Amino acid sequence: MTAYIAQRVLSSIPVILMVAITTFSILHLAPGDAAGVIAGDQATAQEIERIKNSLGLDRPFVDQLGSWIADVIRGDLGRSLFTGHRVTELITDRLEPTVSLTVLGLLLSVCLGVPLGVLAAWKANSWIDRSVMFFSVSGFSLPGFWLGSMLLIVFAVRLGWLPAIGFVSIFDDVPGFLRNALLPAFTVSTSGAAIVARMTRSNMLEVLSEDYIRTARAKGLREITVVGRHALRPASLPVVTVVGLLLAGLLTGVVVVETVFTIPGLGRLAAEAVLRRDIPVIQGVILVIGTVVVIANLLTDIAYAYLDPRIRY
Amino acid sequence: MLIVRRVIFAKYGRATGTLTRYVSQNPNLSFGLLILVTVSLAAIFASVIGQVDPLKLDVQHRLEGPSSSHWFGTDHLGRSVYSRTIHGGRLSLVVGASVVAITTVIGGLLGMIAGYDRRMDALLMRVLDGVMAFPGLLLAMALMAIWGASLQNVIIAISVSASPSMARVMRSAVLSLRERPYVEAARAEGASTWRILMVHIAPNTLAPMTIQTTFLLAIAMLTEAGLSFIGVGVPPSVPSWGNMVSTGRMYQEVAPWVVIFPGVVLTLTVLAANLVGDGLRDKLDPRLRGKL
Numbered sequence: 001m002t003a004y005i006a007q008r009v010l011s012s013i014p015v016i017l018m019v020a021i022t023t024f025s026i027l028h029l030a031p032g033d034a035a036g037v038i039a040g041d042q043a044t045a046q047e048i049e050r051i052k053n054s055l056g057l058d059r060p061f062v063d064q065l066g067s068w069i070a071d072v073i074r075g076d077l078g079r080s081l082f083t084g085h086r087v088t089e090l091i092t093d094r095l096e097p098t099v100s101l102t103v104l105g106l107l108l109s110v111c112l113g114v115p116l117g118v119l120a121a122w123k124a125n126s127w128i129d130r131s132v133m134f135f136s137v138s139g140f141s142l143p144g145f146w147l148g149s150m151l152l153i154v155f156a157v158r159l160g161w162l163p164a165i166g167f168v169s170i171f172d173d174v175p176g177f178l179r180n181a182l183l184p185a186f187t188v189s190t191s192g193a194a195i196v197a198r199m200t201r202s203n204m205l206e207v208l209s210e211d212y213i214r215t216a217r218a219k220g221l222r223e224i225t226v227v228g229r230h231a232l233r234p235a236s237l238p239v240v241t242v243v244g245l246l247l248a249g250l251l252t253g254v255v256v257v258e259t260v261f262t263i264p265g266l267g268r269l270a271a272e273a274v275l276r277r278d279i280p281v282i283q284g285v286i287l288v289i290g291t292v293v294v295i296a297n298l299l300t301d302i303a304y305a306y307l308d309p310r311i312r313y
Numbered sequence: 314m315l316i317v318r319r320v321i322f323a324k325y326g327r328a329t330g331t332l333t334r335y336v337s338q339n340p341n342l343s344f345g346l347l348i349l350v351t352v353s354l355a356a357i358f359a360s361v362i363g364q365v366d367p368l369k370l371d372v373q374h375r376l377e378g379p380s381s382s383h384w385f386g387t388d389h390l391g392r393s394v395y396s397r398t399i400h401g402g403r404l405s406l407v408v409g410a411s412v413v414a415i416t417t418v419i420g421g422l423l424g425m426i427a428g429y430d431r432r433m434d435a436l437l438m439r440v441l442d443g444v445m446a447f448p449g450l451l452l453a454m455a456l457m458a459i460w461g462a463s464l465q466n467v468i469i470a471i472s473v474s475a476s477p478s479m480a481r482v483m484r485s486a487v488l489s490l491r492e493r494p495y496v497e498a499a500r501a502e503g504a505s506t507w508r509i510l511m512v513h514i515a516p517n518t519l520a521p522m523t524i525q526t527t528f529l530l531a532i533a534m535l536t537e538a539g540l541s542f543i544g545v546g547v548p549p550s551v552p553s554w555g556n557m558v559s560t561g562r563m564y565q566e567v568a569p570w571v572v573i574f575p576g577v578v579l580t581l582t583v584l585a586a587n588l589v590g591d592g593l594r595d596k597l598d599p600r601l602r603g604k605l
Contacts (some may be wrong), residue, residue: 015442018444019443019446022444026456026459029461031462049368138584141584143555143558143579143580143583145542146558146579146580150576154570225514248449251448252451256543270333270455270544274543275458275543283455289447293447
């Protein structure tokens with residue numbers, strides 16, 4: 001196990017390095033002069049010169065990349081071109097809503113997806129199975145920004161059951177947090193729930209045809225025990241392998257859903273920064289999210305190897 | 314008539330026959346194809362069936378509900394939502410088709426190189442893993458911030474974020490094909506690498522690549538809408554399903570149709586692409602039936 005972990009950790013390092021290089025290179029993909037693009041059309045020569053200087057654009061590429069990575073390792077992501085705040089501070093201020101929405105979305109994906117998948121496999125080829133599978137395809141066809149807007153108008157504006165906008169910290173007020181986070185978390189979880197449901201279904205179908213399930217049925221166990229105890233555990237285990245994938249999907253959803261529900265999270269920060277062309281902030285956010293996805297994939301692999309020892313060899 | 318059918322059948326053999334039968338027996342696949350064909354036709358003939366100019370302002374008739382003159386109602390500037398939805402479909406399909414074409418060529422080539430050449434494999438895959446770590450929409454947003462709003466930039470930005478997944482599909486197909494006896498035979502005969510890749514390997518990757526392109530079409534259309542929704546997609550004057558929802562949201566309490574129609578059409582189109590992808594996969598690669 002230790003050897004496996006060491007090997008996986010080592011193989012993640014070049015990927016994280018690639019994430020950093022990609023993040024850095026984005027600035028240099030600008031057509032023509034990056035500083036000119038950032039400054040806008042009406043900028044004076046001095047302004048452009050100032051931006052060039054503050055971003056170090058007047059030095060060679062490899063030189064810039066080296067010092068940028070060194071800064072990142074020291075925890076310095078530069079300053080916002082717009083407000084002058086430290087990017088690290090902007091990100092830490094906005095971290096909590098995004099993290100709690102993502103975690104809640106992940107929980108919802110699993111809590112909705114696993115039972116639906118089990119149901120579909122149990123009643124395979126019936127109308128229940130077909131409708132679950134149809135809803136699952138719809139799950140990743142629904143655009144988050146539209147579903148969110150629809151839920152908002154129905155449950156928040158028309159029915160007035162839940163608040164329409166804003167975010168309450170889970171540390172201040174747990175029921176308040178849930179009321180505010182329910183609609184956005186549900187919105188981001190639909191595609192994840194769809195993926196989990198499909199996976200659980202196909203695994204469950206495989207497991208249900210195993211000999212030991214026939215044995216369990218033959219010795220007269222009730223169907224609920226057979227499906228719920230004997231089949232569910234091996235069938236739901238592989239869901240762990242897609243947590244990394246789900247996380248990337250959820251984070252994509254969070255970016256737009258935070259805009260819909262006016263939640264001050266990382267996604268909103270990224271969207272605002274993109275509209276203002278605040279490059280250091282954009283770089284900071286995508287660097288953090290890219291790294292989180294790589295680490296999540298790493299942890300997923302390790303967790304799965306721990307749960308299913310066959311993977312290690 | 315019968316003779317003609319017999320000739321066609323003799324010429325194209327069983328393949329056409331089984332495929333049409335398969336499509337007609339699979340309700341999800343036929344539903345998906347029907348919607349995709351309808352949306353494509355509507356997009357091609359947008360200026361004919363679009364009732365009025367999607368950019369025509371008519372402030373006297375702003376935020377009016379669906380009626381016989383404006384089937385989907387009008388927006389806050391009195392523009393026809395129906396006409397804008399049809400033209401938005403044209404944009405969505407143009408972006409989707411272009412992204413599919415670009416990623417098939419670029420992702421396909423990269424995947425082929427990685428799958429066939431062991432030395433390049435490690436390097437290329439690390440690079441692609443690095444790009445894939447970013448959620449697609451976020452990477453496309455960052456690129457749009459640098460490049461500025463335009464149709465061309467939307468297509469390139471989405472292609473950049475979508476190419477790695479195409480390359481992965483191609484790579485795994487090539488990895489399993491390169492050890493086949495007929496490829497070995499071609500190599501033994503002295504065929505060049507290029508010839509082996511293009512003549513012997515590429516045609517056999519058609520099945521997995523076709524499946525991937527339909528899913529990619531769905532993802533590209535969703536990403537385009539997402540970019541336009543945030544405000545970094547095509548310029549705001551161009552009707553797009555994403556920016557229609559985004560501006561319509563401000564008026565959705567009084568005029569819900571402004572948001573409902575583009576969203577429903579977008580969802581149906583993406584759903585159709587996903588259904589076609591699922592149906593094709595069940596047909597072309599039955600081992601994966603019902604999986605991810």
